[in-house]
Amino acid sequence: MSYLADIGLEVHVQLQTRTKLFCGCRTDFGAAPNTLVCPVCLGYPGSLPVANQEAIRLTVLTGLMVGSRINSLSSFDRKNYFYPDMPKNYQISQYNQPLCSGGALDFDFQDQPRTVRLRRIHLEEDVGKSIHGSRQSRLDFNRAGHPLMEIVTEPELHSPAEALAFLLALKQMLVYGQISPCNLEEGNLRCDLNCSVRPEGAERLGTKIEVKNLNTFKGVHDALQHEIERQTAALGAGGKLVQETRRFDSARGVTESMRIKEEEHDYRYFPDPDLPSVTLAAELVKAWAELLPEMPRARCARLEREYGLPAYDAQVLAADKHIADFFEETLRQGAKAKAASNWIMTEMMHLLAKSEMDIRRVKITPSALADLLKLLDAQTITAASAKTIFAILFEKGGEAVTLVAQLGMEQVSAEDTLERWVREAVARNPKSADDYRAGKEAALKFLIGQVMRLSGGKANPQRVQDLLKKQLE
Numbered sequence: 001m002s003y004l005a006d007i008g009l010e011v012h013v014q015l016q017t018r019t020k021l022f023c024g025c026r027t028d029f030g031a032a033p034n035t036l037v038c039p040v041c042l043g044y045p046g047s048l049p050v051a052n053q054e055a056i057r058l059t060v061l062t063g064l065m066v067g068s069r070i071n072s073l074s075s076f077d078r079k080n081y082f083y084p085d086m087p088k089n090y091q092i093s094q095y096n097q098p099l100c101s102g103g104a105l106d107f108d109f110q111d112q113p114r115t116v117r118l119r120r121i122h123l124e125e126d127v128g129k130s131i132h133g134s135r136q137s138r139l140d141f142n143r144a145g146h147p148l149m150e151i152v153t154e155p156e157l158h159s160p161a162e163a164l165a166f167l168l169a170l171k172q173m174l175v176y177g178q179i180s181p182c183n184l185e186e187g188n189l190r191c192d193l194n195c196s197v198r199p200e201g202a203e204r205l206g207t208k209i210e211v212k213n214l215n216t217f218k219g220v221h222d223a224l225q226h227e228i229e230r231q232t233a234a235l236g237a238g239g240k241l242v243q244e245t246r247r248f249d250s251a252r253g254v255t256e257s258m259r260i261k262e263e264e265h266d267y268r269y270f271p272d273p274d275l276p277s278v279t280l281a282a283e284l285v286k287a288w289a290e291l292l293p294e295m296p297r298a299r300c301a302r303l304e305r306e307y308g309l310p311a312y313d314a315q316v317l318a319a320d321k322h323i324a325d326f327f328e329e330t331l332r333q334g335a336k337a338k339a340a341s342n343w344i345m346t347e348m349m350h351l352l353a354k355s356e357m358d359i360r361r362v363k364i365t366p367s368a369l370a371d372l373l374k375l376l377d378a379q380t381i382t383a384a385s386a387k388t389i390f391a392i393l394f395e396k397g398g399e400a401v402t403l404v405a406q407l408g409m410e411q412v413s414a415e416d417t418l419e420r421w422v423r424e425a426v427a428r429n430p431k432s433a434d435d436y437r438a439g440k441e442a443a444l445k446f447l448i449g450q451v452m453r454l455s456g457g458k459a460n461p462q463r464v465q466d467l468l469k470k471q472l473e
């Protein structure tokens with residue numbers, strides 16, 4: 001019998017606000033432990049939370065991007081449970097009245113358009129971090145109170161690869177919307193998942209298993225892969241599954257049981273008496289909606305329209321917001337569109353992939369790239385020199401013009417110098433010269449290459465070709 005998997009995701013996204021959700025502590029990543037804390041996020045008795053409007057705005061913007069209903073009235077609830085890194089013994093979350101209900105995310109999977117519906121988007125506070133040593137555990141509360149947006153999907157995904165495509169599209173949208181940097185290494189995006197299998201053709205969903213706390217996309221993929229295999233094997237052997245919560249052991253690639261699933265009423269949710277309900281006036285939501293940043297598809301179309309780029313170029317550049325930003329800034333600094341696109345798609349992306357770097361961390365600036373392309377366009381340098389200079393700028397930064405002067409890379413067009421190199425190349429390669437005279441065009445290309453080598457990549461290739469032809473005839 002063949003089985004169908006039904007997968008739902010709960011994606012936790014750290015919002016890019018300057019301060020925490022209910023206090024004025026900063027949200028910086030990497031600060032010394034317990035330096036970004038105050039009585040509110042440490043849960044001291046008598047301290048009072050005040051909701052961060054920016055966190056509410058970012059959650060509402062996300063809802064608008066996926067077509068959710070924005071609830072004019074929502075509220076914060078206490079979710080009660082004990083956990084060492086949560087000093088209040090409850091987490092402030094949203095239960096009955098989330099900020100956003102419904103909505104859907106469109107994405108492409110295996111070249112087909114897919115839509116997965118969302119159940120809700122709500123706002124809650126992040127908890128602290130336990131750091132386990134061999135003989136002791138320590139607690140860092142810097143993260144406690146960081147605004148965390150939770151996006152809950154319907155169980156409408158059906159394979160690990162499809163779940164991955166969904167997450168990539170979601171991440172792209174959140175980065176574009178400036179909702180979150182979605183930096184997985186910094187824990188900006190974490191995932192719980194639920195997964196069940198049922199015999200093909202069966203209407204009712206199978207027994208739901210949850211897997212908690214996945215913080216890499218690979219982890220989500222591998223945990224799902226394992227769960228689907230495990231559940232299918234169990235049912236195939238005539239066994240039964242129990243509803244439970246499991247954890248993923250990434251080293252072994254398997255999930256293991258944590259606890260039999262708790263029910264929602266176990267958390268004794270109740271409205272937080274310290275926080276007033278959130279009311280959102282329609283005019284305010286409308287004003288926020290008007291400031292929605294441009295989304296990937298719109299940007300792709302605009303890059304094509306505004307700069308006359310081929311569809312392929314526009315798609316490659318728009319796929320990553322920061323690459324598209326770099327491209328447009330390079331144009332503002334005076335570069336021509338197609339040249340900038342070519343260099344970013346080839347040299348830049350090649351070096352980014354090789355060094356596993358984010359374009360925001362490279363040393364080359366859009367203005368340095370624009371200057372380099374201007375030098376190339378004016379034939380001050382050759383394409384070969386431009387590549388060398390690009391690599392230096394990428395690694396060390398600096399100004400293109402200064403580097404060209406320092407390295408003596410100006411293109412040589414002086415007739416007498418070029419003629420000397422041409423004569424030398426022909427003298428050293430008499431066979432190629434004869435081949436060209438006998439009608440072999442390829443021999444000319446070879447000789448041009450030899451002249452370029454003699455010049456250290458600085459000879460003007462067009463002039464070299466003319467001079468070679470003249471010399472050989």
Ligand SMILES: [Zn+2]
Nearest residue numbers: 023025038041
């Ligand atoms: Zn605080």
